[in-house]
Amino acid sequence: xxxxxxxxxxxxxxxxxxxxxxxxxxxxxxxxxxxxxxxxxxxxxxxxxxxxxxxxxxxxxxx
Amino acid sequence: xxxxxxxxxxxxxxxxxxxxxxxxxxxxxxxxxxxxxxxxxxxxxxxxxxxxxxxxxxxxxxxxxxxxxxxxxxxxxxxxxxxxxxxxxxxxxxxxxxxxxxxxxxxxxxxxxxxxxxxxxxxxxxxxxxxxxxxxxxxxxxxxxxxxxxxxxxxxxxxxxxxxxxxxxxxxxxxxxxxxxxxxxxxxxxxxxxxxxxxxxxxxxxxxxxxxxxxxxxxxxxxxxxxxxxxxxxxxxxxxxxxxxxxxxxxxxxxxxxxxxxxxxxxxxxxxxxxxxxxxxxxxxxxxxxxxxxxxxxxxxxxxxxxxxxxxxxxxxxxxxxxxxxxxxxxxxxxxxxxxxxxxxxxxxxxxxxxxxxxxxxxxxxxxxxxxxxxxxxxxxxxxxxxxxxxxxxxxxxxxxxxxxxxxxx
Numbered sequence: 001x002x003x004x005x006x007x008x009x010x011x012x013x014x015x016x017x018x019x020x021x022x023x024x025x026x027x028x029x030x031x032x033x034x035x036x037x038x039x040x041x042x043x044x045x046x047x048x049x050x051x052x053x054x055x056x057x058x059x060x061x062x063x
Numbered sequence: 064x065x066x067x068x069x070x071x072x073x074x075x076x077x078x079x080x081x082x083x084x085x086x087x088x089x090x091x092x093x094x095x096x097x098x099x100x101x102x103x104x105x106x107x108x109x110x111x112x113x114x115x116x117x118x119x120x121x122x123x124x125x126x127x128x129x130x131x132x133x134x135x136x137x138x139x140x141x142x143x144x145x146x147x148x149x150x151x152x153x154x155x156x157x158x159x160x161x162x163x164x165x166x167x168x169x170x171x172x173x174x175x176x177x178x179x180x181x182x183x184x185x186x187x188x189x190x191x192x193x194x195x196x197x198x199x200x201x202x203x204x205x206x207x208x209x210x211x212x213x214x215x216x217x218x219x220x221x222x223x224x225x226x227x228x229x230x231x232x233x234x235x236x237x238x239x240x241x242x243x244x245x246x247x248x249x250x251x252x253x254x255x256x257x258x259x260x261x262x263x264x265x266x267x268x269x270x271x272x273x274x275x276x277x278x279x280x281x282x283x284x285x286x287x288x289x290x291x292x293x294x295x296x297x298x299x300x301x302x303x304x305x306x307x308x309x310x311x312x313x314x315x316x317x318x319x320x321x322x323x324x325x326x327x328x329x330x331x332x333x334x335x336x337x338x339x340x341x342x343x344x345x346x347x348x349x350x351x352x353x354x355x356x357x358x359x360x361x362x363x364x365x366x367x368x369x370x371x372x373x374x375x376x377x378x379x380x381x382x383x384x385x386x387x388x389x390x391x392x393x394x395x396x397x398x399x400x401x402x403x404x405x406x407x408x409x410x411x412x413x414x415x416x417x418x419x420x421x422x423x424x425x426x427x428x429x430x431x432x433x434x435x436x437x438x439x440x441x442x443x444x445x446x447x448x449x450x451x452x453x454x455x456x457x458x459x460x461x462x463x464x465x466x467x468x469x470x471x472x473x
Contacts, residue, residue, distance in 0.1 A: 010304025017296030020312045023320065024289030030323045031282035039400065039413035042324040046317055053309060 015056035019049040125175050135171040169230050173237070232259030239307050262307070266314035274318035278329045278353070278378060278437075282319065289316040324414075325399025327378040327437030329353030337448075340364040349374040352382070358448045360385040366428040374433040381440045383448045386430055391423035391467035396434030396441050403434070404442040406464050417441075421467035429467075 026045065030037035126137035129147055136154050140147035157164025233252070236242065236259030277285050292312035299305035331351035337358040340346045346364050350357060350373070357377050362385055375382050386392055395418050396403050402411030410417060423429035434441040 009300040010306070011300075012306055012309070013296050013304035014300035016306075016309045016312070017293045017298075017300060020293030020296060020309075020316060021290055022293075023316050024286050024293055027289060027316065027319055027323055028283060028286035031277075031286055037320065037323045039324045042320050046320065049313070053313075 011060050012053060012056045016053045019052045023049050123175055125171075125177050127177060132168075133172045134177075135168055135175060138175060139171075166227065166230075169227075169234070173230055173233050176243075228260060229256045231263065232256035235259035235263050235310070239310055262310060266310055269311055269314045270318040273315040274322045275329075277319040277322040278327045280328070280330060282323060285315065285319045289319070292316075322437075325437040326397070326435065327399065328376065329378040331376065331378065343367055343371075346371070346373070348372065349376060350382075351376040352380065353378040355380045357382040358385070359383070360448060361390070361430075362387050362445075366390060366430070368426050368428055370429050370431055372431045372433065374435070375441065376435045377439060377441070378437045379439055381442065382434065382436060383442045383444065384432060385444055385446070385448055388445050389427065389466050391421050391427060391429045392419075392432060392443055392464050393421045393429060393467075394419045394432040394434065394443060396432070396436065398434075398436045398441060399438055401436060401439045401441075404440060404444070406443060406445070421464065423466065424468055427466060 023045065026035070026037060029035045123142045124138050126134035126141060126147075129137035131137075131151065136150040137147040140150045143150075154164045154168060157167065233256050236255040239259070239262055242255060273285050276282070289312060292308060292315070296305055296308055296312065299308070331353045333354045334352075335356045335358075336350075336352050337360070338347075338350060339360045341363045343364055343366050346361065346366070350359050357375070357380065359373075359375065359382075364387075366387070373384075375384060392406075394403075394405060396416070398411075398415035398417070400413045401415065402409050403415060403417040405417065405419060417434070421429070432443065
């Protein structure tokens with residue numbers, strides 16, 4: 001029986017956390033007038049966040 | 064611990080010839096020697112390890128090999144030994160018959176197991192009953208939709224809505240937790256549906272709260288909460304994960320992002336506002352409204368010659384600026400999502416930038432309009448605002464902005 005690596009992080013949580021931190025940072029910079037968030041950027045950003053989370057979840061289920 | 068009621072109730076012990084022998088009868092005692100247990104481990108079951116296994120009752124599974132969406136139609140076709148195309152055609156027809164096909168498909172998707180599902184993933188009796196009730200309600204909805212014996216949509220509608228809600232809860236909880244919706248008894252299925260609906264409600268509240276707070280000027284706080292939720296997820300990933308937090312965090316972040324991208328600001332209040340200044344001194348530099356319809360009618364304001372700057376700031380709704388015909392208008396407008404209607408010409412979509420620079424003849428008035436609309440419309444017109452509200456978008460564009468140098472419609 002293969003040993004279980006207890007230190008292996010939960011991939012969906014990790015990827016979702018990183019993606020949400022990035023999204024929140026963009027929101028913060030927009031509200032602070034450091035950058036201007038527009039729909040042309042929000043659309044791809046939201047798709048990237050959702051895609052990364054779904055991809056991570058799918059990879060875990062394949063394991 | 065998960066239970067599998069129907070398996071226990073209907074499936075005979077492995078290796079036991081159904082209805083053929085008493086499992087308590089010692090092996091070899093007057094029976095075919097080939098049915099005697101060959102190992103000690105087999106003895107308690109009272110069956111032979113190498114006899115042909117009893118297939119048990121025929122079961123409905125989702126197809127893993129021939130799937131268009133989830134393999135439901137192909138699974139039904141395999142169950143009835145017919146062509147899957149026939150089932151798919153019927154399913155598509157039912158989708159357009161009051162949505163019954165959609166409901167039935169969703170129920171089957173959630174409650175019918177995969178063929179290769181392990182014992183812990185097989186549906187319990189409760190799931191089977193819920194699935195059957197969903198299908199009966201779906202058929203009832205169709206018959207009532209067509210004036211059948213079920214007495215109309217008012218009979219079946221609320222039940223169908225409840226089933227939809229329950230299925231939505233199961234689906235959301237499945238996405239959030241990974242727990243298969245159909246496994247376990249009634250309490251497990253209801254628990255998952257309840258958790259899913261609660262999560263849906265929490266997400267809805269968070270989405271509204273995040274959008275409202277961002278539009279009201281609290282975007283920095285919302286962004287901070289989103290970042291903290293993300294950091295929590297990262298930290299939790301190393302101690303078992305916190306996947307349940309993903310949906311609420313996204314529910315908070317995405318609407319806030321939409322509000323930020325549209326640059327919606329609801330500081331100016333909610334409702335309809337109409338301004339009709341009758342002197343130049345009554346004309347404000349800025350007209351602001353959070354949500355609603357903002358009308359600024361300058362036709363009676365005797366504007367002095369030269370440039371007059373005017374800012375129109377609207378969060379969500381429609382802003383109508385009515386200008387006298389002897390005033391040249393130059394405009395720079397940003398619309399997050401919506402359209403600009405400038406004397407009959409318009410442009411719509413998301414991230415709309417409208418720049419229109421004109422020069423006024425000497426000794427005349429030039430109105431320099433700075434429009435900032437989050438979601439909605441900015442209209443600049445000579446028409447009566449009420450008439451404009453009813454007529455704009457018609458086939459004949461209105462003339463306008465003729466007071467500028469070189470004509471009007473730049």
